[in-house]
Amino acid sequence: MCGIIGYIGHRNVEEVLLKGLQTLEYRGYDSAGVVLLDSNGTAQVQKCVGKVQNLIVQCKKAPVNDALCGMGHTRWATHGGVTNLNAHPHQSGKVTLIHNGIIENYQELANEYHLADQVISETDTEVVAALLNRFYEGDPVKTIRTVASKLKGTYAFGIIFSDIKDKLFAIRHVSPIIAGVGKDKKEAFLSSDVTALSEYVADYFVIPEDVVTILEAGKITLLDACDQEVFVNHLTIDWETGAIGKNGYEFYMEKEIMEQPQVIVNTVMPRCKDGLPDLSVDHIPDDIWTKYEKITIIACGTAMHAGLVAKNLMQSLLRLPVTVEIASEYIYSDPVIDDTTLVIAISQSGETIDTLEAVRYARKHGADNLSIVNVKGSTIARESQFVLYTNAGPEIAVASTKAYITQLVSLYILICQMAYMRGIFLKEKAMQFMSSLLALPGQIEQVLADRASVHALTKDMIGAKDLFMIGRGLDYTALLEGSLKLKEISYIHSEAYASGELKHGTIALITPETPVITLITQKKLASKELSNAIEVKARGAKVVMLTTKAIPLEDPSQWEHIYYLPALPSEFMIFPAVVALQLIAFYVSKEKGLDVDKPRNLAKVVTVE
Numbered sequence: 001m002c003g004i005i006g007y008i009g010h011r012n013v014e015e016v017l018l019k020g021l022q023t024l025e026y027r028g029y030d031s032a033g034v035v036l037l038d039s040n041g042t043a044q045v046q047k048c049v050g051k052v053q054n055l056i057v058q059c060k061k062a063p064v065n066d067a068l069c070g071m072g073h074t075r076w077a078t079h080g081g082v083t084n085l086n087a088h089p090h091q092s093g094k095v096t097l098i099h100n101g102i103i104e105n106y107q108e109l110a111n112e113y114h115l116a117d118q119v120i121s122e123t124d125t126e127v128v129a130a131l132l133n134r135f136y137e138g139d140p141v142k143t144i145r146t147v148a149s150k151l152k153g154t155y156a157f158g159i160i161f162s163d164i165k166d167k168l169f170a171i172r173h174v175s176p177i178i179a180g181v182g183k184d185k186k187e188a189f190l191s192s193d194v195t196a197l198s199e200y201v202a203d204y205f206v207i208p209e210d211v212v213t214i215l216e217a218g219k220i221t222l223l224d225a226c227d228q229e230v231f232v233n234h235l236t237i238d239w240e241t242g243a244i245g246k247n248g249y250e251f252y253m254e255k256e257i258m259e260q261p262q263v264i265v266n267t268v269m270p271r272c273k274d275g276l277p278d279l280s281v282d283h284i285p286d287d288i289w290t291k292y293e294k295i296t297i298i299a300c301g302t303a304m305h306a307g308l309v310a311k312n313l314m315q316s317l318l319r320l321p322v323t324v325e326i327a328s329e330y331i332y333s334d335p336v337i338d339d340t341t342l343v344i345a346i347s348q349s350g351e352t353i354d355t356l357e358a359v360r361y362a363r364k365h366g367a368d369n370l371s372i373v374n375v376k377g378s379t380i381a382r383e384s385q386f387v388l389y390t391n392a393g394p395e396i397a398v399a400s401t402k403a404y405i406t407q408l409v410s411l412y413i414l415i416c417q418m419a420y421m422r423g424i425f426l427k428e429k430a431m432q433f434m435s436s437l438l439a440l441p442g443q444i445e446q447v448l449a450d451r452a453s454v455h456a457l458t459k460d461m462i463g464a465k466d467l468f469m470i471g472r473g474l475d476y477t478a479l480l481e482g483s484l485k486l487k488e489i490s491y492i493h494s495e496a497y498a499s500g501e502l503k504h505g506t507i508a509l510i511t512p513e514t515p516v517i518t519l520i521t522q523k524k525l526a527s528k529e530l531s532n533a534i535e536v537k538a539r540g541a542k543v544v545m546l547t548t549k550a551i552p553l554e555d556p557s558q559w560e561h562i563y564y565l566p567a568l569p570s571e572f573m574i575f576p577a578v579v580a581l582q583l584i585a586f587y588v589s590k591e592k593g594l595d596v597d598k599p600r601n602l603a604k605v606v607t608v609e
């Protein structure tokens, strides 16, 4: 979850590292640090708690302009609290180390090698630094291999040996890390993700597991356990450098919400031919659409909410039994896996460890698997049997918005393809379904253009301690996502509740101080949803209603806060509804003066279990 950047080359090393850390800050932001190896062989460390900006201020007081190479780190604390001492890099003798992951046996190692007096922080990482130093006798590759063989857990390490001024070292196990040579072939970079490299390299590669990586200016060498050089496939960067800027917006989340019409186009257009779904671009064999009797969807957080939408539609349109599994629960639930089930994993980052482990488990037990992933070349993408890439581009805000919308449209395309190939949709119906998808950007534009009205709905939410979001069916799945958005960035306790279930206990929590958002867009459920909204209103709740003009309301004037979404076919209403809910969360967070893009305790990429 931490961010790692390493650099060796002709540029000002400190500047490259600090800029890289700012780009990677969304991965973790409890504390940050850099190490700069100067021409005297001194590895100078600066680190501090808080945002990268604090580190920049600290570094400005004592700039190092002649560094030959260096590494930087943004931390998401696992072992040990958020303190300067626990921040990375960690040093021991000639070794300086940065780490993403968790070393499970660090205490055993500290005891076995009597390292206690050399370790001053509470971190697992410092124990590894001390161990590297213990074994180091001038041969870095041998030392790294020896120490790695003793570790249990997950790691991506960047390592500097201060007596070796022209090389950086890296090794990883499970935790991802990438590397690339600069466009001018005179520099080399290490990073936990491609966003920090896109300005400098034309291509990059994912460092293979358990291979010692040596970075020199203009050259990267990978060595396996037998000292044989390993050659890997390179991936090209197809995201514009500009795509990772804020493009004039104050927050990435706002920019990413506004990009949703475009990313829908980017995801749907390559998969639509002559008005019909066409997944040839994804090289997925046709029999996958007709062969399976059951579907299991595995994902976490927002991606899991996209799965719930798919479940609803797959069941109603395809009449297929679908289960949606929280990835962190999946492998511990003794899942029934057989060859009649297709396992679909969904992940923006493609690195979420719970989802990755679930994919591995399903494949090991014989399931076929298709993954819907945003980040190209990510671990889940590489380890999946089939991959459908959402073309959301880089998503930087911790709260996922545009990635979710592309996950949804990808799932809708799959559903349409399955329905067409199974003879459930005739050609005309399939074309109509695809044209509804292609109409979405314009309809979402309408909500975005009217965002001031959505903003006005948030008045009573800013000071709320608790908030409920109620609805049924697809509305309920949209609210689960809207509620996650609100709690994650506004810190308001928000619960999405199936509105019919409220009166079985939870309605006791409804008071005049509890704002309630009700989403009513599904014609077949509207009258029941409406009754449930009236029930909470009768208990004094301030109700904000999101609905459409296609839903008849007996007395609209009784609803003080009502917002009309564009009226679309019921199964497509989730799109404008979720965009309105994202905007609500965004405005509440902004009004509360919170850091919208970097909410407390969270990180964008969750690589620990």
Ligand code: M6R
Binding pocket: 300, 301, 302, 303, 346, 347, 348, 349, 350, 351, 352, 355, 398, 399, 400, 401, 484, 485, 488, 604, 605, 606
């Ligand atoms: O990268 P992934 O899609 O696998 O991430 C899954 C969740 O961690 C993620 O969706 C998380 O819930 C977001 N912060 C929600 O906004």
